[in-house]
Amino acid sequence: MEVHPLRLTLPQRIQIALVSWIASAVVGLIGRTLRMTITFEEGSIRGLDSIAPGIYPFWHRCVLPATWLFRNRNIGVLTSLSRDGEYIARVIRRFGFVPVRGSSSRGGRRGLMEMESMVKAGGAVAFTIDGPRGPRYVAKRGPVMLARLTGIPITAFYVAVEKAWVLRTWDAMLIPKPFSRAYVRVAKNIFVPPDADEAALDRHHAEMQASLERITAFAESQFSVHPD
Numbered sequence: 001m002e003v004h005p006l007r008l009t010l011p012q013r014i015q016i017a018l019v020s021w022i023a024s025a026v027v028g029l030i031g032r033t034l035r036m037t038i039t040f041e042e043g044s045i046r047g048l049d050s051i052a053p054g055i056y057p058f059w060h061r062c063v064l065p066a067t068w069l070f071r072n073r074n075i076g077v078l079t080s081l082s083r084d085g086e087y088i089a090r091v092i093r094r095f096g097f098v099p100v101r102g103s104s105s106r107g108g109r110r111g112l113m114e115m116e117s118m119v120k121a122g123g124a125v126a127f128t129i130d131g132p133r134g135p136r137y138v139a140k141r142g143p144v145m146l147a148r149l150t151g152i153p154i155t156a157f158y159v160a161v162e163k164a165w166v167l168r169t170w171d172a173m174l175i176p177k178p179f180s181r182a183y184v185r186v187a188k189n190i191f192v193p194p195d196a197d198e199a200a201l202d203r204h205h206a207e208m209q210a211s212l213e214r215i216t217a218f219a220e221s222q223f224s225v226h227p228d
Helices: 010-031 060-069 083-094 108-120 142-150 198-221
Strands: 035-040 054-058 076-079 098-101 124-128 157-161 164-166 174-176 181-186
Touching: 010 060, 010 083, 010 174, 054 060, 054 142, 054 157, 054 198, 060 083, 060 124, 060 157, 060 174, 060 181, 076 083, 076 108, 083 098, 098 108, 108 124, 108 142, 124 142, 142 198, 157 174, 157 198, 181 198
Parallel strands: 035 181, 054 124, 076 098, 076 124
Antiparallel strands: 157 181, 164 174
């Protein structure tokens, strides 16, 4: 199915360019001050130097600290074809990511095929897994399908921030405050066999959801706070 590109008026293009530039500057300035701690569950990857090839889902809420943490690695990120997705695509491109345009509601099949090609070529891909519009903390199925197609495991992660501004958006997006501590928890790998039927896919989807919930609670507990 052909997916038409996003059509923007001149004022919209100017607004997106300006806002994405400002957002990129804010991420860069704050990111340099964050104090990161990274831990891994047993059965996870060994470290951030071994992230490719891989399939990495995470909650939309922590996209800003995750952008800084995983910058300049040519990771493909599924990004919606909406105007909000255009903002995100322009910001992450500045930090060395590869926007893959598509979502669960539009262009999803094309986006999944492009990500399959990236993973099979030895690359890494990431999903803001409850995006682009929620519900918050409800994982979509894309990584499970991709894991079955490629034989590459799913490795979920979450970034908790000790001090942050929390936006009044559907995802309660975190904007870390300068010099805050950040705690990254990386889940154990989830393997999906190539012959998985629908029932097996449902089980692995539930396993991924549980994995995300587990690492979110663990990371947030380091600061004695809980996700909204």
